[in-house]
Amino acid sequence: MSGTRFIRDQRFFEEDNASYVAEVPVEDAPALETSEGKFLGKSVERYDGYHKVSGTALYTIDRQLKHALAARALRSPHPHAKIKKIDSSKAEALEGVMAVLHHGNAPDIPWHRDSKLFDTHLRYAGDEVALVVASTADVATEALNLVHVEYEVLPHETRTMEAMDDRAPELHDEGRLQGGEPATYARGEVEPALESADAVVSRSFTTATCVHNPTEPHNSVVFWDDDRLTVYDSTQGVFAMRNTLAEKLQIPASSIRVICPAMGGGFGCKLELSKHTVMAALAARQLGRPVSVVLDRREMNLAVGNRPNSIQHLRAAGTRDGQLTALVTDSYGMVGAYPSNAWMNWPLVVMYQCPNVSVTHRNVYSNLGPGRAFRAPGFPQGTFALDQVIDELAEALGIDTLELCQRNMATASQASGTPYTSKKLAECYERGAEAIGWSTRRNREPGSGAGPRKRGIGMASQVWGGGGGPPAGVTVMIQRDGSVQVVSGTQDIGTGTFTILQQTVAEALEIPLESISVRVGDTDGAPYGPLSGGSQTAPSMTPAAWSAGLELKQALLQGVAAGAEVPLESLSYADGEVRGTEQNWSLAEAMQVMREQTLVRTGLRAANAEGKIICSFGAQFVEVEVDTETGRIDVLRVVAAHDIGRVLNRRLLENQFEGGIMQGIGMALMEERVVDDVEGKVLSANLLDYRMPVMANTPEIEVIIPENIDTVANNLGVKGVGEPPIIPTAGAIANAVYNATGVRMTELPMTPDRVLMALLGAEEVSR
């Protein structure tokens, strides 16, 4: 390795700018310039496909340890209360119950802000009160009913606007708004721009709270071996889980091993440590037995995060020559009972070239389960509002929407002025529009189609970070028999991390995929891997794997030169062999000639380019059919054209795009956490009442990726694909519904009743 240095990397992660100190190579490995590699870019089979279809993949929930106890959390039945007294004696007397942990007997561990692991102040219906540990989950469930808790019930508020009112309860020391005051952003001067514009449009939007609902519930299986803690956890970040767990338990991180080789979906809710895991670790230590804790579907819908709702009041101004001159928003989002982030204004701030922007946003506390990052946090709800006012402004200015977007493409970050490493949005617009038939098949007059079933076409744009960066490491080892092992502390959350690491090392060492095994999802003996979120796994990990592979090639040449006593200059490397003037050595032969047991290199992700920002871009074009008699919307076709850098694996990429679009359709048409505000309780805490897309909701989806090997971004030219697919879907569907019906849908989800009400409202106005 050419030596390392320490840098401070600043980049956008999930919902805000983040800063990381990282060790990076002084010199990065040479970039792979070709777009079509021998393995990279190919639709090779998913590395763990066999195990997932055969049922042999071991998820956390499948870890059945001998003598394991089962734990369940007792949760507050009230949206706001204080615990006056807790008596667990009856529960403890039940046969099979081993312990009941609560604030009276468990360690005092700080949690969010002014709250605790076992708090006596309960801020939402579902907040943790106690942990019951028993011989089986059934016994633990039975014992939950036997814990006697005397509550002092307090006034609650679950409505966003009302929760800011002086009469609403204050849940934290900083008041009713997270951060104590509104968050603001401004550039230029919006008032003069609004006054001098040729058209100003103004509209309000609301989007519902959505729940992640991954199929594998949150669950942890933990055990202690002396003072070492092993945690099987369904998580999006084994290292992050280890480090926060170490902080909470006040033990060294090096004493904790977190394992998660197979994980049943997260979409953001498994990015952070949850209370149940810490409680289970405490119980396991106390009882000297493994403890397993599995959340049920109701808990999944109450207590482990959501995409916060939004209330957005937007104004947009432009001139007849197609310049976007002002964007203003006043927005609100409910963070719930504990800090999270309901900000949704990044698209408005950075998507389009616009000199005058003003944002005021409020993160509102309320007596409901707190939010967590959910696939492109904030961006889909922000784009839903933004791209509808863009569509409306275009109409007011007499300009085609697509043309307005094209004319206002930002050439540099609108927030910082920093230029992009690459941007192929123009090609996305062009090819997406072509594929959907934008100029020929769209209704010139919105709602002008004949009959009760009306078709329409709409579009929306996408911007996201997703460039990844350091710190991130991948270790590659060649064993004595020539087989290769890849080890990294990243994880595969269903996105294909195993597969793309295998492909990258195969590409670097020019060896067959079958000779490479990959281990991720285990902190032990693995170099650091960041959280799998923010579309950062592929662009952080594959460049590091590429570096490790190339360094191994050099090591092999040097080793064979020394072992076979031939000049280094006489050797070269091709097709997985060290080649000499008279003899070639396969990897196994090379290892034997140098008498090495293993040859190891750890590739570190190099620093991102200074003075540049890495973003992915795209646009989706959607055709819908609206049944104006029933209010039902059918999404017929989605064309997704996105610039995400190099395509590592076409089939896996398509799959991820299709999945993101399906979730976008869910958000657009059906997903909504329903709350009884009087009782302060969630009514949709199951998979029937919380509607999610089924197979019949699947439209025809076409994915278009412009060729862009962005080697300014990293040595493989990769940008992440996790988040971009979901960002523009709901906005594009809403614009398509407008094109079909001539009516704006300003509320998500666009359920049949809301569509009918909107159509009815429009009729009344036109009468």
Next chain:
Amino acid sequence: MPTRDKPVDPGRRTFIKTLGVGVAGATAVGAMGPEADAEESPALPAGTQILDLTVNGKRHRLHVESRTTLAELLRDELGFTGTKVACNRGMCGTCTVLLDGLAVYSCHTLALDAHGKQVLTVEGLMKGEELHPLQQAFVDHDGLQCGYCTPGQVMAAEALLRENPEPSRADIEAGMAGNLCRCGAYPKIIESIESMKGGR
């Protein structure tokens, strides 16, 4: 839609028919049926009954609590963890297995309802270590992402294809309507199933 079979008839006729005369005749307890067992045999743990079923071709005879679901039996008692549970309320299809050839939600089926029946789980589709053609189709077409709902998807698809080897797109949507995939891998699941049309 997955169907829940009618409750097990605990009477002797079904039981004898299931076990075959030889086996049933061998023990008086068996011949009296599971309910009689609970009352008359002091050796039988309280609240349990005898369950006799075949899982992936292998017969099992064991004591189960009446409230045990088929999913719990498969996962916790018999170790077939390929069958996953996601909602435990019969709302998502993740736990789908075949019961006498019909797709059922195993989280929503009592283990005792499988008495005398044939259960097929995702592990049972395999021939040794070799994938069943339908499982291979899910690999070839990448009909999965996180993989957690996949065993249920595969089993629902197997039930669909057994009943209708040439399903149309609408047939597939109807046959698979009871199986949620939160990753949204539906387009690739459809491809996987469509590739099985025309025999295997």
